[in-house]
Amino acid sequence: MVVNSPVVNIYPLSSYTFGTKEPKMEKDTSVADRLARMKVNYMKEGMRTSVEAILLVQEHNHPHILLLQIGNTFCKLPGGRLKPGENDVEGLKRKLSSKLAANLPSHQQNWQIGDCVAVWWRPNFETVMYPYCPPHITKPKECKKIFIVHLPDREYFAVPKNLKLLAVPLFELYDNVQRYGPVISTIPQQLSRLQFKMVDNA
Amino acid sequence: MVVNSPVVNIYPLSSYTFGTKEPKMEKDTSVADRLARMKVNYMKEGMRTSVEAILLVQEHNHPHILLLQIGNTFCKLPGGRLKPGENDVEGLKRKLSSKLAANLPSHQQNWQIGDCVAVWWRPNFETVMYPYCPPHITKPKECKKIFIVHLPDREYFAVPKNLKLLAVPLFELYDNVQRYGPVISTIPQQLSRLQFKMVDNA
Numbered sequence: 001m002v003v004n005s006p007v008v009n010i011y012p013l014s015s016y017t018f019g020t021k022e023p024k025m026e027k028d029t030s031v032a033d034r035l036a037r038m039k040v041n042y043m044k045e046g047m048r049t050s051v052e053a054i055l056l057v058q059e060h061n062h063p064h065i066l067l068l069q070i071g072n073t074f075c076k077l078p079g080g081r082l083k084p085g086e087n088d089v090e091g092l093k094r095k096l097s098s099k100l101a102a103n104l105p106s107h108q109q110n111w112q113i114g115d116c117v118a119v120w121w122r123p124n125f126e127t128v129m130y131p132y133c134p135p136h137i138t139k140p141k142e143c144k145k146i147f148i149v150h151l152p153d154r155e156y157f158a159v160p161k162n163l164k165l166l167a168v169p170l171f172e173l174y175d176n177v178q179r180y181g182p183v184i185s186t187i188p189q190q191l192s193r194l195q196f197k198m199v200d201n202a
Numbered sequence: 203m204v205v206n207s208p209v210v211n212i213y214p215l216s217s218y219t220f221g222t223k224e225p226k227m228e229k230d231t232s233v234a235d236r237l238a239r240m241k242v243n244y245m246k247e248g249m250r251t252s253v254e255a256i257l258l259v260q261e262h263n264h265p266h267i268l269l270l271q272i273g274n275t276f277c278k279l280p281g282g283r284l285k286p287g288e289n290d291v292e293g294l295k296r297k298l299s300s301k302l303a304a305n306l307p308s309h310q311q312n313w314q315i316g317d318c319v320a321v322w323w324r325p326n327f328e329t330v331m332y333p334y335c336p337p338h339i340t341k342p343k344e345c346k347k348i349f350i351v352h353l354p355d356r357e358y359f360a361v362p363k364n365l366k367l368l369a370v371p372l373f374e375l376y377d378n379v380q381r382y383g384p385v386i387s388t389i390p391q392q393l394s395r396l397q398f399k400m401v402d403n404a
Contacts, residue, residue: 062337119394131394132372135264170334175384182377186391192321192333193392 006115007195008148013057013064013167015201017156021103024160026070035125038141042125045084048142051092052079053149054117054187057167061198064167065187068099068159075166075180077146089113092147100165102158109155114148117190120183129183144183146190153201208317209397210350215259215266215369217403219358223305226362228272237327240343244327247286250344253294254281255351256319256389259369263400266369267389270301270361277368277382279348291315294349302367304360311357316350319392322385331385346385348392355403 028034041048054077055066067075078099082091093111101109120129122142133140159165168180170188177185230236243250256279257268269277280301284293295313303311322331324344335342361367370382372390379387 060337063334116395118391130373130376131391132265132376134373135262135371169337171332171336174332174334186388189320189333189388189391190395193318 007197008056008114008150009197009199010056010058010063011151011153011199011201013059015154016057016151018165019102019156019158020161021158022160023162024099025162031127035127039125042141047140048122049082049088049091050080050142050144051082051088051095052077052144052146053092053096053113054146054191055149055151056196057151058196058198059167059169062169062171063191063196064169065173067166067168067184069164069166070162073179075168075184077184079146088116088145088147092149096149099163100157100159102156107156110152112150112152114150116145116147118146118183118186120144120146146183146187148191148194153199209399210258210316210352211399211401212258212260212265213353213355213401213403215261217356218259218353220367221304221358221360222363223360224362225364226301227364233329237329241327244343249342250324251284251290251293252282252344252346253284253290253297254279254346254348255294255298255313255315256348256393257351257353258398259353260398260400261369261371264371264373265393265398266371267375269368269370269386271366271368272364275381277370277386279386281348290318290347290349294351298351302359302361304358309358312354314352314354316352318347318349320348320385320388322346322348348385348389350393350396355401 028037038048057064057066068078069075078096079092080095092113096111097109118131120131121133121140122129123134123137123140125141157165173180173185174188230239240250259266259268270280271277280298281294282297294315298313299311320333322333323335323342324331325336325339325342327343359367375382375387376390
């Protein structure tokens, strides 16, 4: 009955190299636009499923996660919305390649998608989400699933020019809902059951 | 690589019957006493490991967890401190029997200990804990591990007379750090990756 905590290897930030590629603009310019587009899509396709990735690196033996920063304040996990009928894992690989891989046919990134660590539900066309489907909500509008993605010991990432890729330590995320929001600020709790193995590439 | 979300069966609260037994008094009467005793034990035995249980029931198809209430406000998960060298699972079974089982030789509770869902660290002899071992802390004072415990479809619980056993819905715990503290109030996020199967005993 007991499942042992899975081990996750984490490599130093310096194992990875970062370049840039063409901008990936946000589809909406305001929260109101985003919720309106969500409503239109819901009418056509039903509940939205989105998938996001936790990519881990280490500095000073402490885990950091990679976040995409838009403008000066807003941070998000790499990922996005599935196409209707698309599989979680295939969709997340597609989104990660679109957000973080070089657009070179010679360079195929082989994303290793691991465990789902959290699931969030959006009951209404509003910004608030919950880590359960609230009672009496029979038609949630979005289900967001967050997966661990296991990085290889070396990799090249190409970051869209309008975004910044940040490595943020768990101690900065923890208890910091003001800066990172409810989903990202509780990632440290969701990862706490895992055993991190800090690997040095030196 | 992908591990499917484990399924957890949850039975209605009405499947369980509750009686009382002799009081189980707290060993300390104040937080200061508790931290002082922790320090004395640390000198003798090293880092404390404690284990706690999430016991799930359902009402109106929404998951609830069982909490022990001491006095009028303080709530805790059933569990406690391991003996030096004691195994997590055996120690948690011992603590659950001491806190919640009838003291009848004819009635042996067979606790089914499931996944570890969270691990918290206490860096100093203080109340604050973190869901990671903070950088530069080489000698943490306590490690607390929280496990899912799978309840059978029927059971009898004997609750110490000085405690109350409450079934608290996830929506009451969520974002309620003021009432339940940082460990218990983020249980909804830690459970969100699980698939709950609501079973009706009717």
